[in-house]
Amino acid sequence: MRDNLGFIDSLRDTREPLVEIVLQPGTRTIVVQDPALIHQMLKALAPTLDKGRLYDKLGQLLGDSVVTATGRPHVRKRRQLQPAFAHTEISRYVDIMRDEVTATVAGWELGRPLDVREAMVGLSLDMLAKTVFAGSLDDAVFRRLRSDLSVVMNGVGVRLMLPDWAERLPLPFNRRFDRARAGVRATVNTAVEELQSSGHDTGDMLSMLLRAVDEETGEPLTGHQICSEILTLAVAGTETTASVLSWALYELARNPDIEARVLAELDEVLGERPVALDDVTRLPYLNRVITETLRLHHPGWLVTRRTTEETRLGKWTLPAGTELAYCQHALHRDPERFPDPLRFDPDRWTDAAQEPPPGAFLPFGDGKHKCMGDRFARTEMVTAIATMLRSVRLELAEGQATRQVARLTVRPRALRMTVRARNRPRAGAGR
Numbered sequence: 001m002r003d004n005l006g007f008i009d010s011l012r013d014t015r016e017p018l019v020e021i022v023l024q025p026g027t028r029t030i031v032v033q034d035p036a037l038i039h040q041m042l043k044a045l046a047p048t049l050d051k052g053r054l055y056d057k058l059g060q061l062l063g064d065s066v067v068t069a070t071g072r073p074h075v076r077k078r079r080q081l082q083p084a085f086a087h088t089e090i091s092r093y094v095d096i097m098r099d100e101v102t103a104t105v106a107g108w109e110l111g112r113p114l115d116v117r118e119a120m121v122g123l124s125l126d127m128l129a130k131t132v133f134a135g136s137l138d139d140a141v142f143r144r145l146r147s148d149l150s151v152v153m154n155g156v157g158v159r160l161m162l163p164d165w166a167e168r169l170p171l172p173f174n175r176r177f178d179r180a181r182a183g184v185r186a187t188v189n190t191a192v193e194e195l196q197s198s199g200h201d202t203g204d205m206l207s208m209l210l211r212a213v214d215e216e217t218g219e220p221l222t223g224h225q226i227c228s229e230i231l232t233l234a235v236a237g238t239e240t241t242a243s244v245l246s247w248a249l250y251e252l253a254r255n256p257d258i259e260a261r262v263l264a265e266l267d268e269v270l271g272e273r274p275v276a277l278d279d280v281t282r283l284p285y286l287n288r289v290i291t292e293t294l295r296l297h298h299p300g301w302l303v304t305r306r307t308t309e310e311t312r313l314g315k316w317t318l319p320a321g322t323e324l325a326y327c328q329h330a331l332h333r334d335p336e337r338f339p340d341p342l343r344f345d346p347d348r349w350t351d352a353a354q355e356p357p358p359g360a361f362l363p364f365g366d367g368k369h370k371c372m373g374d375r376f377a378r379t380e381m382v383t384a385i386a387t388m389l390r391s392v393r394l395e396l397a398e399g400q401a402t403r404q405v406a407r408l409t410v411r412p413r414a415l416r417m418t419v420r421a422r423n424r425p426r427a428g429a430g431r
Contacts (some may be wrong), residue, residue, distance in 0.1 A: 005301055005406035007251040009326045012334065018316060021274045027053065027302070029323040035337070038326050039359030041305060042367035048311050050324055051369070057143040057160050058235075061181075063228025067236050079371060080212040080221065081229065084205050085376050091277045093131045097380055098274055100126045108392065108419045116249055116394065116415040119323050120242040125149055127380060128238050132205040132230055135266075137191060145187045149211050149234050151180035156235050157408025181231070184291030201360040206230075218313060235408070237373060241380055243411040247297035248385055250415060251344045259389070264384055275386040280379050283386070288346035290381050294363040296344055299409035300328040303365065328362055329410050337361075375415060379380070393420040 008031070011019045017034035050070040058164070059068035066077040104123045108114055129146055137145065139409065155177040159167060159273070167174060188206075195210055209226045213219060221229075252259040263379050265285045266275075280287075292421045305324040308315060318324075333341040338348070346355060364374040371377070388394075392416040403413040 002225060005329065005404065005410060008301060008406075009330045009333070010332055011327075011392060019036060027323065029325050030318070031311070032324055032326045033330075035301075035313070035331065035359030037359070038331070039357075039366070041313060041324060041326070041363075042359070042365070042369070045313065046367045046369070048307060048309050049305040049324070050308055052340060054160055054302065054304045054323070056304070057164075058156070058232070061156055061159055062231040062235060063224065065228045065232035067232045073309045074369070077229075079211075079215060082372065083160070083212070084208050085373055086420055087209065087277075087375075089205075089378055090376055094275075094277045094383055095375070096130050097383045098387055100130055101384050102391070104368065105388055105391045108423055109390075110419050112419060113416045113421050114394070116243065117246045117412050120245040120249075121150070121153075121238065123384065124155070124238040124242040124380075125234070127241075127397060128234055131190065133234075137187070141187060141191075144355070145184065148180040148187070148418050149238075150181040151176055152184060152231065153235050153238055153408075155180070157239075160408070169229070174183055175205070182229060182410060183417050184234075185224075185280070187229045187385065188230055189223040190340045192226055214357040230423040234374075237377065237410075239409050241377055243409045244290070244293055244297065245384055246412050248293045248381070248394040249388070250402055250412065251293060251296075252289070253394050255344060258289065258344070262289060262385075265294060266390060270386070275383055277379065279386070280382045285346065285421050286385065287378075290385070291349050291363070292344060292346045293363065295338065296342070297333045297404070297410065298328040298363065299405040299411065301410050302327055302332075326362075329406075332361060342417075358402055387423070391422055393422050394418070397421050 011031055012033060012197070014033075015030070015113050017037055019031045019033065020190040021029055021031055023029050049098060051068065057067045059065070062068075064073075066074065066081055100123060104119065104126065108119070119245055125146055127151065128144065131144070133142065153172065157179065158173070192210065193208060195207060206226070209221060209229065211220050214221070252262065265283055269282050270277060302325050307318050307320050307322045307324070309320045310320070311320075312318075313324075332338065335341050337356045364371040364377070396417055402415050404410050
């Protein structure tokens with residue numbers, strides 16, 4: 001409880017492929033540390049596994065969704081939601097993302113310190129909420145929804161680690177969480193009812209979810225189902241994106257040579273125009289910066305699975321009901337797979353021969369439960385970093401270092417940076 005991330009990291013020192021730990025009294029978990037076994041677990045053994053206790057708890061808190069479902073229901077939900085993450089849809093989202101980043105940066109005061117993580121949480125919430133509800137909510141309702149989502153998102157990480165009985169205590173924290181969760185559901189249900197009655201397609205993700213049908217029954221999603229998907233998307237997507245953006249800005253400030261290369265690439269590819277979807281694949285160095293951030297500062301610190309029948313993993317036979325877990329944060333810092341693992345080096349991703357073996361680098365998971373929003377998330381990150389870097393420079397104090405803490409994600413404990421004007425020549429100047 002005092003240092004959960006340090007504890008999970010320390011398991012690597014055992015040099016054992018499997019280590020049994022107790023997360024809570026009466027709950028034993030096998031931590032899988034060998035990449036080959038992790039790959040086997042996520043790919044070959046996927047049909048015999050469900051998602052484990054942490055996802056059970058997430059489903060209790062937020063409702064049944066594609067993130068928490070397993071087996072046939074997961075496949076069905078994934079097919080229902082896949083159109084929301086198609087290339088054509090993401091292309092429409094980029095303008096919304098870029099506008100939100102521009103508005104956020106415009107609110108930063110030059111020369112003043114900025115709580116970077118809080119700013120990135122707010123930005124990620126705004127990008128997600130505007131993407132989902134772009135044309136479905138008026139400003140007052142949108143602000144209330146954003147506030148409720150923020151409370152839910154911050155509360156889920158704590159609730160996931162608490163025993164079930166603690167949720168029933170009449171504590172202010174529990175009451176705030178319950179009120180906010182009910183508020184989100186009420187807002188989404190009202191928006192769904194209004195869209196259904198009007199028959200109007202607002203072009204946002206909510207309208208797309210209303211068009212989705214169950215492939216087995218042919219029935220549309222209910223308001224409750226839509227709300228569960230949106231709640232889970234908000235919690236799973238917002239916190240992770242905010243953490244990765246915070247760490248990327250931190251590393252760019254610590255490595256001015258890397259930041260200069262990113263800016264040079266942006267000038268060469270974009271000139272004076274704003275970033276667009278097609279640019280995401282035309283900015284290889286910025287993409288390597290993001291990949292290296294996902295390696296060194298991956299937001300995931302514990303991913304669970306559970307056997308549904310007697311299962312053979314490597315040379316071990318595990319009984320049904322065995323809780324399994326792996327830690328991306330520890331996995332991505334293993335010196336056997338990543339030389340000098342604590343050094344931030346985007347160029348380690350230029351050599352295909354150095355590509356880690358299967359199961360050693362899992363930025364978005366793997367197998368049938370791999371994150372379906374991976375392209376959406378990377379587009380968010382490229383759009384946000386490209387837009388922010390060209391507008392302002394974030395400066396660390398002399399000798400400043402930031403500690404990491406594991407809550408819902410691995411995030412900076414405190415990250416304050418000073419906002420400075422970005423003084424750089426216009427593209428083509430002086431030629």
